[in-house]
Amino acid sequence: MKILITSGGTRESIDQVRSITNHSTGQLGKQIAERFLSAGHQVTLVTTKSSVKPAEKPNLTIIDITNVESLKEALEPLVKSHDALIHSMAVSDYTPVYMTGIDEVAQTANIYDLLAKKNTESKISSTDDYQVLFLKKTPKVISHVKEWNPAIQLIGFKLLVDVTKEELFSVARASLKKNQADYILANDLLDIRDGKHKAYLVSKDAEIQVETKADIAQLILKVVTQGKES
Amino acid sequence: MKILITSGGTRESIDQVRSITNHSTGQLGKQIAERFLSAGHQVTLVTTKSSVKPAEKPNLTIIDITNVESLKEALEPLVKSHDALIHSMAVSDYTPVYMTGIDEVAQTANIYDLLAKKNTESKISSTDDYQVLFLKKTPKVISHVKEWNPAIQLIGFKLLVDVTKEELFSVARASLKKNQADYILANDLLDIRDGKHKAYLVSKDAEIQVETKADIAQLILKVVTQGKES
Incomplete structure (x- = not known):
């Protein structure tokens, strides 16, 4: 399959020296990309200069973007030519x-x-x-994905801080509906530490809980490729 | 000599997810540190998690800070115990x-x-x-350096964008005076590209022009160590 993954965090310039950014390192997107590459899929990784990245591989294409505007411009043609988008990038609001x-x-x-x-x-x-x-x-890039390609599988991400499980699921389901996503990977910043990364893969009627970045990558690989050949 | 070098850029949090930062990568501070290490000096490098860093060495100590407050806290005792401070870090205003x-x-x-x-x-x-x-x-950390240790050699840095040489020198001399610095390395963002890094080492009555990061490192090593043993 042709898999499009976003990772890292966008950066919005205040002037030529200063900018607003977020704490995303690209680590989760990197692991998801590596998992799909190992399973023999074609991966396009849209990320930023300062993010961590997988080693070069023949079936991996890396595209660097900077801010939300450049992300939107880069994604539109790519969404039209890929089978799934795993949108783990922390996009500036x-x-x-x-x-x-x-x-x-x-x-x-x-x-x-x-x-x-x-x-x-x-x-x-x-x-x-x-x-x-x-x-x-900023424009909500994720809300355009199914307009650009109604057939693409869309996995969105939602990071909240210090909320109840109920609130996390409720925000994830609102995003699922609004963006016509297939799944939302919902997580709380307080659950990401000491090598652990607790998260929930939320669909219309279920939530699957996982405990590490490796588990998240494995679960996303499973749901995206189920019943399909690489 | 015991050399204290700062590099990279501070990051000021808006909330637990977002922050304001600058485009500094730590590349210049890294090269300056490596130049002093090769010449046999003891180097303490105060930098940030995301900055590029020299490889581990017995005579190198690396200390990570995040924002201006943590920089100030880390620097005060270090300034008192070092012979020179080369303050190349881009500190948030x-x-x-x-x-x-x-x-x-x-x-x-x-x-x-x-x-x-x-x-x-x-x-x-x-x-x-x-x-x-x-x-x-933010508090101006550089203005406290000579209060903390009147005997330390202080090399400050000034980055402007798209200004005349006269303005660059005038701003550098104002900083020299205000902070009782020995030298200010003055540079314009437009002069940093394609592997070049034009800069001027400005003292009370002279400016020395250099063209690359390696030249900057070599020149700073020379002025800091002249007439002194390692």
């Missing part, structure tokens, strides 16, 4: 619009007007004691 | 205070009041179309 000193914000009658402003400096000056960064929501 | 939807900001009569608020969520909710992040200036 927000991207910077404008950064300024707090005094400008205090002196602006309608602060929504600041959303139309843009920084022209290459490196935003750092003289103010307090700065204010305005951010806008 | 600002750290997050509070993040909220733009509507809360618009509805707040005195927006300075928001600087006293704190996020209590582990992962800040992402339902608003626009969010606003308030940031405060």
Whole structure:
């Protein structure tokens, strides 16, 4: 099968020096890619420069992206030409619009007007004691996947922090429905430590619990390839 | 000599998942450390988990830090016990205070009041179309170095983007004076590419131009060790 995997975390620039990112290292996506490669599948891994990656292999293609915009651009044609997307990348929710000193914000009658402003400096000056960064929501790439290719199998990921199992499942099922995903791998940051990675593969009517990254990779391989040849 | 080197970039958390960081990889600090190690000096490298690092060596100690606060805490005792500090780390200028939807900001009569608020969520909710992040200036670690140890040699670094040579020198000299540094390595992001790294080692009355990371490392070794034994 032709398997598309995303891993690592996107990075949204504030200016040419600073950016907002997340703590994703790419470790889970790497292990999932390696599991599919060992099973003889063709893997395309969409990731970032700083993420950990599998060793080079003839049936592995690696594509580097940076921010959400470049992710969306890279994914559209790839989604159309692959059989499954395992979207483990931590995608930024927000991207910077404008950064300024707090005094400008205090002196602006309608602060929504600041959303139309843009920084022209290459490196935003750092003289103010307090700065204010305005951010806008990024496009939800996962919501386009089944539009681009209704036949693709879609495994989404949901990472929450310090929530109950019920809340985790409820958020996962909402994502399943909204994005027409086949499965959501739901996990809580507090359950990822000391070599363990507890997670639940949530479908419409079941949840399968696993305890390590290797187990997650094995379970995803199983559900994606069941009844299909490599 | 006992040489203290900082490298990589600090990371300031917005919440348990997101953070603000910069594009520093640690490559320059790594090369400087390797140059001093080859010349037989004792090196302590203060860096971050994701930075590139020299291979293990008997005369190399590596200490990982995360944000500006942890950098300051780690550096104070080290500055007191070393002969020179080569401070190539890209230190965050600002750290997050509070993040909220733009509507809360618009509805707040005195927006300075928001600087006293704190996020209590582990992962800040992402339902608003626009969010606003308030940031405060971080303590200037470099300004404390000569207070902690008046006898230490201090090499500071200044990275600007797309400025004239005159502006670069003027900013470097202001930093030299303010922080009582012995030299400032001044560079422009536009001059770092394709394996080249143009930079100027600026002192009170001279600037020495170099063209690569290896040249920067060699020049810093020379000025730090001149007239001294390893």
